[in-house]
Each structure stands twice: as structure tokens, then as C-alpha cells.
Amino acid sequence: MSSGGYRESPDGDPKKPVFYSDVGAGPLVRPYAMTGGRTRAMATTLDMISVVVASRREVDWAAVQPESASILKLCRRPISVAELAAHMDIPMTVVKVLLSDLVGKGFVLARAPLPAAENPQLNVLQAVLDGIRRL
Amino acid sequence: MASVDSDIPTTERGLPQALKILVAGGFGAGKTTLVGSVSEITPLSTEEIMTEASLGVDDLKGVEAKTTTTVALDFGRITINPELVLYLFGTPGQQRFWFMWDELATGTLGVVVLADTRRLDTCFSAVDFFERRGIPFVVAVNRFEGAADYTRDEVREALDVGSDVPIVPADARQRDSGKEVLLTLVEHVIRRRSPISTG
Numbered sequence: 031m032s033s034g035g036y037r038e039s040p041d042g043d044p045k046k047p048v049f050y051s052d053v054g055a056g057p058l059v060r061p062y063a064m065t066g067g068r069t070r071a072m073a074t075t076l077d078m079i080s081v082v083v084a085s086r087r088e089v090d091w092a093a094v095q096p097e098s099a100s101i102l103k104l105c106r107r108p109i110s111v112a113e114l115a116a117h118m119d120i121p122m123t124v125v126k127v128l129l130s131d132l133v134g135k136g137f138v139l140a141r142a143p144l145p146a147a148e149n150p151q152l153n154v155l156q157a158v159l160d161g162i163r164r165l
Numbered sequence: 166m167a168s169v170d171s172d173i174p175t176t177e178r179g180l181p182q183a184l185k186i187l188v189a190g191g192f193g194a195g196k197t198t199l200v201g202s203v204s205e206i207t208p209l210s211t212e213e214i215m216t217e218a219s220l221g222v223d224d225l226k227g228v229e230a231k232t233t234t235t236v237a238l239d240f241g242r243i244t245i246n247p248e249l250v251l252y253l254f255g256t257p258g259q260q261r262f263w264f265m266w267d268e269l270a271t272g273t274l275g276v277v278v279l280a281d282t283r284r285l286d287t288c289f290s291a292v293d294f295f296e297r298r299g300i301p302f303v304v305a306v307n308r309f310e311g312a313a314d315y316t317r318d319e320v321r322e323a324l325d326v327g328s329d330v331p332i333v334p335a336d337a338r339q340r341d342s343g344k345e346v347l348l349t350l351v352e353h354v355i356r357r358r359s360p361i362s363t364g
């Protein structure tokens with residue numbers, strides 16, 4: 031995480047959606063306010079099925095914002111980004127930004143999905159067959 | 166999943182890895198029903214905010230020309246083993262969500278295209294999309310009461326899919342039927358990956 035400022039200034043960059051600097055607007059905008067307008071590069075490396083877990087038991091709760099605290103509580107056990115978003119009822123885009131911050135701080139570990147499309151691993155596919163049969 | 170409270174992984178290698186299968190098809194084809202019948206959890210719903218270029222960019226002369234769309238996704242989960250978790254995503258079938266499909270399709274193991282016998286044409290765009298990207302898919306024909314009873318060959322012809330694409334009858338409400346559809350898909354993926362099958 032190289033970005034120093036916690037909250038990027040609304041610098042009028044035309045490529046940025048206007049609502050990033052429009053913290054006071056309607057309900058759709060609220061989730062972005064939670065992220066302070068951050069769209070860190072790291073957030074895009076988190077997939078909707080990346081699995082995350084809190085990496086430590088002791089947390090200085092005063093040092094994390096409420097939404098991040100909710101994430102830390104929900105990922106005491108391994109959980110996917112999509113499940114986190116569903117339980118918190120906030121869009122995945124937002125969860126990814128908050129998570130990437132927590133990963134950067136070392137509070138959360140993230141595991142990328144299995145690269146299923148490129149990597150033919152018959153043992154994995156066989157395990158999937160067995161798992162489905164057991165349902 | 167596998168972990169217990171006292172057992173915090175020290176590196177991400179200690180975490181399970183996830184895979185996904187998509188369930189695509191027209192509105193009301195039974196996607197959410199299928200996900201729910203095989204999932205070990207009650208299907209969850211989440212939203213993704215997508216930014217897309219809107220029309221008339223030129224007219225706006227540099228003024229912010231992006232609009233946002235919120236796309237709802239349903240998904241379920243099947244724990245395969247302590248190292249592997251499978252997620253099933255029901256994907257919005259409308260053509261206007263193709264930008265979403267691209268993100269969803271990335272890294273997917275395969276796709277179940279649900280054909281609705283009342284409106285076979287509602288899955289044409291899904292078939293098209295996955296065929297073009299070379300993503301393995303099976304067609305599950307979800308029968309609704311009173312709808313036409315198509316034979317496999319009639320469905321194959323209507324959808325214009327190759328003879329290697331499995332077409333299976335399904336009842337999305339039945340777990341056994343959903344399992345059968347998923348097994349057919351994974352077997353199809355295995356067949357496509359083993360060199361002997363190309364011939």
C-alpha cells in the first residue's frame with residue numbers, strides 16, 4: 031500500500047466518477063463514503079471469491095473504522111469476499127477496498143481463487159466431483 | 166469452513182481456495198432455485214456496483230460521463246474439502262449485463278446455462294457469450310408445467326450448440342437433479358481437458 035493519504039482529495043480528475051467527492055449525496059453514494067473515496071489498486075486484485083481471514087486476535091478497535099471492525103469480526107473464520115459483502119449488506123466493490131486496506135495493514139490474510147480456467151488439475155476436478163456427489 | 170477459533174492461519178497458504186461455477190439463463194429460468202437446491206447455505210445475495218460509460222459521451226464535452234449500475238448476484242456454497250470451496254453464482258441474464266458477465270466469467274470452472282422451456286430464446290445470449298470465450302458449459306433444460314416438451318435434439322438444434330455440449334433435463338427445485346447437472350458439467354470439463362477427448 032503506497033497511498034499515503036487516508037482520504038484522497040476530490041481533485042476533479044474527470045476519470046473519477048463525480049460521486050467520489052460527493053459524500054453528502056443519496057443512498058447509492060453512502061458506501062463510497064465508507065471507503066473515503068479510495069479505489070486502491072490492491073482492491074482489484076481481490077476477487078469476489080478470494081477467501082480472507084483475520085490474521086490476529088488482538089485488535090486495537092479504536093484504530094479501525096466501524097465497517098472495517100465489522101469485517102474483522104466476520105472474518106474470524108475464513109470467508110469469501112462475496113459472503114462478507116452479503117452479510118454486511120454493502121456492495122462487493124466497497125468490501126474489496128476496505129479489505130485491501132486491512133490486508134495492507136497486516137490485519138487480514140487473503141487467498142486468491144484457484145486459477146481454474148488456465149490450470150487443468152485433474153485431482154482438483156475429481157475432488158469437486160466427489161464433493162458434489164456427497165451432497 | 167474448516168478453521169476453528171484457536172487456529173488462525175499464519176500465512177494465506179493455510180486458507181481454503183475457492184472455485185466458481187456460474188448459473189446463467191433468462192429471468193425466471195430457475196437460476197436462484199438451482200443455486201438454492203444444491204447450496205449448503207441459504208443462497209446469499211450481494212450487489213456489485215459497476216461503472217459503465219453512458220451514451221452521448223461526446224455531447225457532454227468532458228463532463229463526467231459514467232453511470233453506475235447495481236447488479237444483484239445470488240450465490241451459494243458447497244464445501245468440497247478443507248482446502249477447497251465451490252461457489253455457485255446465479256448471473257443476471259440480460260444482455261445489458263454483459264460487462265458483468267466478463268468479470269464473473271474470469272476464472273470460472275464452467276457454466277450451467279438454464280434453458281427455460283417456455284422461452285428457449287432467453288438463453289441464446291448466454292450460450293453465445295460462453296461459446297465465444299471457449300468457456301465450458303452444459304445446457305440444463307428446466308421444465309415448467311404446461312410448457313412445450315422438447316427433445317434433446319430439438320433443444321440442441323434450437324440453441325445451435327455442438328454435439329459435445331451436454332444437454333440435460335432438470336428440475337431446478339430438486340437437489341438430486343441439481344447435483345446431476347453439476348456432475349455433468351464437471352465431467353464435461355474433465356473431458357475437455359484430457360487430450361484423448363479431442364478427436
Ligand SMILES: Nc1nc2c(ncn2[C@@H]2O[C@H](COP(=O)(O)OP(=O)(O)O)[C@@H](O)[C@H]2O)c(=O)[nH]1
Nearest residue numbers: 192193194195196197198308309310336337338
Ligand atoms: N415448474 C418449475 N418451476 C420452477 C423450476 N425452477 C424454478 N421454478 C420456479 O420459477 C420461478 C423463478 O425461479 P427463480 O429461481 O427465481 O428464477 P431466476 O430468475 O432464474 O433466478 C420460481 O417461482 C421457482 O419456484 C422448475 O424446475 N420447474
Ligand SMILES: [Mg+2]
Nearest residue numbers: 196197239255
Ligand atoms: Mg434469481
